[in-house]
Amino acid sequence: MAGKREQNREQNRQALIGAVLDSVAEKGISETSVSEIIQRAGLSRGMIHLHFGGKDNLVQAAAHHSSEEYYDGLEALLQTAGDSPQERVEMIVRGDLSERVLNRRNVSIWYAFRGEARNRTAIAEYSDTRDGRLRGMIHNAFARIVREAGTPDASGAARDATHGTLALLEGMWTDFLLHPDRFDREEAARIIFRFLSAMFPTHFSLKGAVRTTAEEALPPPCA
């Protein structure tokens, strides 16, 4: 069992990381100072140097934590999905657009770190691995879909589908960042599935999405 010693220690580490993320989400990176952090955490000034060896390392740890949290949430959702690749893709897309994952706090944090990623190698790394893991999950699913279809040498199709889906999700996140109040999760999902049903008509349909009059007016993908 963990002694009260280490228990407190870990608790304070987490408090510091949480304070960084709160501050980044509310005030942005440039206003996230040591004073701001320790005030939010309710701890003393020396703690940052004690536990992380400096502010930069703490911020890096916070970025790492945020990245893990995102991926854990997505993976938890994926556990509840069926085994078929199209079910998995659908769950990833809907998960990535769900309130649990796509909310003001996460989006603020994510884009704040991205903005500094180019100039802070360590942060860029986490930004990258998060995207990398997501890409792997999606690509696996599309690769299975393509394989099932039986078309030879269609690795490029899976790649394009992965690329397009990720780009669309990314764009939707940006939409949310700029206009969190106007954002429509259903509409975002509908557009992505339109793209997918165009690429894999037999695997994806628009039945899941809310039909608009506009959609009904359009000719079906393959009449």
Add this chain to the structure above:
Amino acid sequence: MAGKREQNREQNRQALIGAVLDSVAEKGISETSVSEIIQRAGLSRGMIHLHFGGKDNLVQAAAHHSSEEYYDGLEALLQTAGDSPQERVEMIVRGDLSERVLNRRNVSIWYAFRGEARNRTAIAEYSDTRDGRLRGMIHNAFARIVREAGTPDASGAARDATHGTLALLEGMWTDFLLHPDRFDREEAARIIFRFLSAMFPTHFSLKGAVRTTAEEALPPPCA
């Protein structure tokens, strides 16, 4: 004619704005200090307060300038496009992915400002108007396409197409931000046109894009 007085004045203002953008692109926002700016501009410390009334206003002006530059570049390209809406859309997409617009410097600057946009109203505004103008241009084109098709009440289709295209472009920019060396402009364009040809089969085809073996292996959209 402009006296040498005002000529120098304007020249120095531009030098300051340019210095901010260079610094933001190279070092990021958090390291763009007054000292850094005036050193790059080769001017004295007091100039910022003299011409802009403070650092924040200068940074804001720089964001504005960058936004204008982007839009001007895109509009210049649009002048060379034909009148048909599909030609205009194609030009916007290819323009937005062209070296002229999508390069390391612009991307660094753009995402750096985005990261702070949520917490700096003035910057968010320019980030917004840039996107707004682009959205307007694209939506106009799609609205014409939909109107030509003659399907009644398909305003939603134009909206979806606009939304999807912007999201895809946004995603491609992020791709470039994270992996400028691996980025493939042709592939990015191909994926976007695949989306568009799925939505408007009669208006967009994939002929313009480089065909891969994978693409040939796939069944045509509507056989």
Add this chain to the structure above:
DNA sequence: CATTAAAATGGACAATCGTCCATGAAAATG
């Protein structure tokens, strides 16, 4: 309970931040 070791405190510290102004340079005007 006494002792040891680990963890937490909060202020000292130099460095840097952005602002502002007294001074000097230079162009425009008479």
Add this chain to the structure above:
DNA sequence: CATTTTCATGGACGATTGTCCATTTTAATG
């Protein structure tokens, strides 16, 4: 050329930054 007016300079300034350590507190151990 003399005068006026605008622009440019660079250092002073207080505030704030992040780091670090001497001290105190507190949990663990004998």
